[in-house]
Amino acid sequence: MRRSRRLTAAERTLWSAFPSGDWVDLRTGDREHDDPAQAHTWGRERQIRAEVITELLMGAAERQPGRVPALRLAGARVVGDLNLSESTLETTLHLLNCHAGAVDLTDATTRSVRLRGCELDRVIASRAQVSGVLDLNGSTIAHGVRIDNARIEGQLRISHATVGAPPPPASSTEGGHYDVREPESPLVGRSQHEWAIWAGGVAVTGAVFLRELTATGGIRMIGGAFPGGLYLRGSQITALGPVAINLDYCTAGAVELDDGFTARGTVRMRSGTITGTLFISDATLIAEERSLHVTHMQIDELVLLPRHIEGEVNLRYSRIGVLSDRPGSYPSRVMLDGLTYESMRGTWRVDERIAWLARDTRGYRPHPYEQLAAWYRRIGHESDARRVLLAKRRRQTGTRRPRARMAGALLDVTVGYGYRSWLAGLWAALLLTAGTLVFSTWRPTKVDPDEMRTFYPFVYTLDLLVPVSVFEARGAWEPVGWTVWVAWTLIVSGWVLATALIAGATRILRPGA
Numbered sequence: 430m431r432r433s434r435r436l437t438a439a440e441r442t443l444w445s446a447f448p449s450g451d452w453v454d455l456r457t458g459d460r461e462h463d464d465p466a467q468a469h470t471w472g473r474e475r476q477i478r479a480e481v482i483t484e485l486l487m488g489a490a491e492r493q494p495g496r497v498p499a500l501r502l503a504g505a506r507v508v509g510d511l512n513l514s515e516s517t518l519e520t521t522l523h524l525l526n527c528h529a530g531a532v533d534l535t536d537a538t539t540r541s542v543r544l545r546g547c548e549l550d551r552v553i554a555s556r557a558q559v560s561g562v563l564d565l566n567g568s569t570i571a572h573g574v575r576i577d578n579a580r581i582e583g584q585l586r587i588s589h590a591t592v593g594a595p596p597p598p599a600s601s602t603e604g605g606h607y608d609v610r611e612p613e614s615p616l617v618g619r620s621q622h623e624w625a626i627w628a629g630g631v632a633v634t635g636a637v638f639l640r641e642l643t644a645t646g647g648i649r650m651i652g653g654a655f656p657g658g659l660y661l662r663g664s665q666i667t668a669l670g671p672v673a674i675n676l677d678y679c680t681a682g683a684v685e686l687d688d689g690f691t692a693r694g695t696v697r698m699r700s701g702t703i704t705g706t707l708f709i710s711d712a713t714l715i716a717e718e719r720s721l722h723v724t725h726m727q728i729d730e731l732v733l734l735p736r737h738i739e740g741e742v743n744l745r746y747s748r749i750g751v752l753s754d755r756p757g758s759y760p761s762r763v764m765l766d767g768l769t770y771e772s773m774r775g776t777w778r779v780d781e782r783i784a785w786l787a788r789d790t791r792g793y794r795p796h797p798y799e800q801l802a803a804w805y806r807r808i809g810h811e812s813d814a815r816r817v818l819l820a821k822r823r824r825q826t827g828t829r830r831p832r833a834r835m836a837g838a839l840l841d842v843t844v845g846y847g848y849r850s851w852l853a854g855l856w857a858a859l860l861l862t863a864g865t866l867v868f869s870t871w872r873p874t875k876v877d878p879d880e881m882r883t884f885y886p887f888v889y890t891l892d893l894l895v896p897v898s899v900f901e902a903r904g905a906w907e908p909v910g911w912t913v914w915v916a917w918t919l920i921v922s923g924w925v926l927a928t929a930l931i932a933g934a935t936r937i938l939r940p941g942a
Contacts (some may be wrong), residue, residue, distance in 0.1 A: 439474055439505065440481045447485045447500055447520075456504030456526060458735070465548035466569070468506045468528030477502065479509035479529070486518050502527060510550075513537050522563070531572075534559075541583065544568055554579050565590055566638075573646065575627045584635040584657070586628070587642055594669055596648025597622040608651055623670035624649045633657065636662065639664055649675045649692060658683035661690055668694025671678065671718070676701060686712050695740070697722040699794035706730040715857040720760070723747055733758045741790060744768045756781045759788065766794040773804060779813040783820045793824045864890030867915050872905035880905065893919040 436444060443453045455475045456463045462470070484490075485500055492498060499521045500907030507529035518539040526546045534554040544552065551572040552565065564586040565574065572595045574587065621627050625646030626639075636657035639648070642664040649672075659681050666673045673694030676684070683705035686696070690712040698707075699722065700921065707728050712735045714720040720740030723731075725769075730751040738760050738854045746767035753774040765786060775787075786797045798821035805814035868886040875882065882905055892902040893916055908916040 436481065437473065437476070438656055440477055441482070443477060443500070443502060444485065444490060447490050448498050449496045450499035450501060450520075452501045452503060453505075454503040463504055463526060465528040465546070466550060467527055471506050471528075475504060475506050477505045477507050477509050479511045482507065482511060482522075483513060486513060486520060486522060486896075487516055488519075499523065501525075513539070514553075551575070561585065562586065573621070573625050573627065574620070576631050577628055578630040579628070579632070581631070582634045583633075583634075585633045586639045588638045588640040589642070591643045592625040592646070593644075594625045595622050617693075623647055623668070623672075625666075626650070628653060629827045636660060642666070645669070647673050647675065650679060651675055652678045653681075655679065655681040656704075658685070660685045662686075662688045664690050665690045666694070668692075671695055671716070672697055680704075684708065686710075689713075689736075691711075692720075695719050695722055698726055699723075700725045702727045703727055706732055708732045710734040711736050713737045714740065719743055756785070759785060763786060763788045764791060765789050765797040766791060769800055770804065779805070779810075779816055783817060786817075786820070787824065795821060798824075860894055860919060861887065861890055864893065864915060864919050867912055868908075871909060871912045872913070873908045876905055876907050890919060896923065902904070 439453075439455060446453045459694050461467070482500060482502075483663075489496070497520075501521075501523045505524075505526040505527045507524070507527055510530040511532045514535040514537060516537045516539075518537065521541045521543070522539070523541075523543040524547050525543075527544075527549040529544075529550070531553065532544060532549060533897060534552075534557045536556050537554070537559070538558040541564070542554075542559060543562065543564040545564055546567040547565075547569070549568055551568045551816070552570055552574045552764040554563065555578060557576070559579065559581045560587075561583045563576070563579075563583075566586045567589045568587075569591045571593050574583075574592055588928075598649065623646060625644035626648045629649055629651040630653065631650060631656040634656065637655050637659045640660055640662045642661065644664070644666045647668045647670060648666060653659075653676065659676075659679075660683075661674075662685055664686075671694060673692040674696045677699040679698065679701040681701070681703050684698075684703055685706075685708040686692070687708050689709040690709075692713070693715050695716045695718070696714060703726065705725070707730070709721075710732055714735055715737075716739065718740060719742075720738055721742045721744075724743055724745045724747060726747040726749075728747065728749045730753065732747045733752070733754040735758060738758070740760060741762040741764065742759055743764040745764050747769075749768070749770040751772045752770040753772060755775045756777060758775075763785070766789065782801055782903045786801065789797065800819055802814040802817040802821075805817060806812070819896045865886045868889055871888075872884060884906060885902075889902045889906055
């Protein structure tokens with residue numbers, strides 16, 4: 430056994446246990462006293478210097494044939510920072526209910542690292558290669574976790590943990606502004622003070638468990654790869670900037686934000702792929718501007734059933750296989766342009782879906798209406814599809830100049846832009862009835878007294894209403910008095926109805942109408 434310095438009794442015990450991988454448990458059994466937050470009250474008998482642990486992990490102790498070495502330590506106060514950067518560790522590290530400073534695994538290659546139920550200042554594992562599990566379950570990490578571009582051949586676990594963000598750069602003494610001349614810490618970049626977990630480019634072959642995590646600061650996992658899924662069930666994320674979770678360009682087997690999950694700040698996912706389900710259920714999303722930003726994403730299924738949501742929801746240009754939602758899933762502001770979906774689930778009426786489209790903050794966009802109408806047609810609801818397209822025409826007309834709006838209103842009233850052609854028949858029936866009653870009471874005079882013809886009020890009214898005289902009654906009889914205005918109204922109405930029918934039919938038959 431090689432020792433570079435004199436060891437305390439606790440350190441000698443750890444040194445002797447390491448070759449066989451036995452546990453060294455310095456806890457007293459008093460749960461309150463053994464809480465790592467009370468480590469300042471622990472005596473020297475529970476203190477282990479960080480450099481002793483570093484020497485053991487880097488091979489200072491002799492191996493025992495037939496035994497697997499490992500460092501397993503519980504209830505210790507580790508004095509100093511544990512610096513294992515750029516090292517190659519062939520043994521596992523397991524700290525349980527310990528108190529330590531920073532744990533630095535930058536550029537390290539290691540087996541499983543478990544820091545469970547510990548009080549730590551910071552964990553850094555940038556570009557680390559972990560063959561096993563990186564487990565921080567139940568720990569309190571004051572100044573953040575940094576694992577950007579790490580490769581973990583196993584699972585990442587930060588469940589039931591409390592994580593804070595790194596402090597902002599030191600301020601100058603004059604005016605309270607940041608002193609840009611001050612050199613950065615090698616462990617904390619200036620852009621990281623808003624993020625509790627900084628993990629851009631991290632790749633985890635197994636699942637990532639961040640369940641019931643309490644984070645003061647955002648979670649940044651841009652470009653991450655999580656084929657086993659990302660799970661934040663019951664977590665509470667409070668952003669220190671505008672974004673609570675950033676998963677831009679990520680690929681994941683599934684993402685779960687459910688069972689009381691709360692994000693105060695934007696949940697952002699852009700230009701990524703989720704091959705399973707994005708599950709947002711029984712969750713609270715609160716942001717001043719945009720609470721959910723899921724754009725240009727490829728998602729097999731989106732389940733959007735939040736408990737409460739404040740702030741805009743942006744789903745623009747995402748491609749979703751199955752969209753499961755409900756009317757209360759969305760706030761008053763949504764962005765849906767370019768969103769496509771193969772199927773929809775939920776207890777929606779067609780008028781609720783139309784109102785959903787009308788919430789788009791960018792104003793009228795044709796694509797959301799066409800996409801919804803196409804889905805109704807695929808499931809055989811042609812009448813609902815026509816209602817959606819009618820709503821599209823009405824909203825489109827509202828964006829035009831006054832003259833075009835007047836023409837559109839006329840088309841709407843008469844034939845519903847061609848989607849309600851039966852309205853023309855209703856108008857015709859009303860006009861025929863009114864004209865027949867009028868001309869039954871106030872009969873027109875015969876134009877040619879010598880002509881032998883019988884007057885039929887219904888036929889006369891019909892001949893006035895049809896643009897081209899069919900029964901030649903219009904030229905044989907002359908309305909009298911104020912009924913002249915009735916006759917003119919019928920003639921004009923006939924032309925209007927005919928024109929509206931033709932215009933409506935043209936819109937319907939035209940591709941893309």
